[in-house]
Amino acid sequence: MDPRPPTPDQRLGPHPLTEEGIAALLARYAFGDSCLRRVVLDQEYGPRAAGGRLARLVIDARVVSEDLRWEPVCLELHHVRRFRIDESAAFSWVLYDPPRFTRFDGLLQVDLCAERFGSLRPETASEVFEGSELVFESAGGTWSALRPWER
Structure with missing residues (x-):
């Protein structure tokens, strides 16, 4: 039995992680001192599997x-x-800056340790992964506001 509370249900969304969707996400939330609460990785197998992994990041x-x-x-x-x-001991799961969203070769990179770039922008997908402690590359995704956590 898992004593942790389940991930809350959606309240708003899902909104696609397109240029407009990312702009809406970054306008809605202040990510400074936010906390990554949960990372869920899911992989389906078998002939009916949709293919690929799914990652849910709850912040x-x-x-x-x-x-x-x-x-x-x-x-x-x-x-x-x-x-x-x-x-690592240096990464506390606290986000000091908003996630950085980039696209290279048709794939979306979501870097949750983007403060290392400052005002610069990475030039390649491999540069996004170099030095980051929490980064994902996917075909796309969505974001949703969730209901508050149960106490």
């Missing part, structure tokens, strides 16, 4: 337009090609 972030109220937000990445999760 507790603050809603800008609602007096910085905490709200869980879920990034759901489809057909994840590769990812990197380093559980």
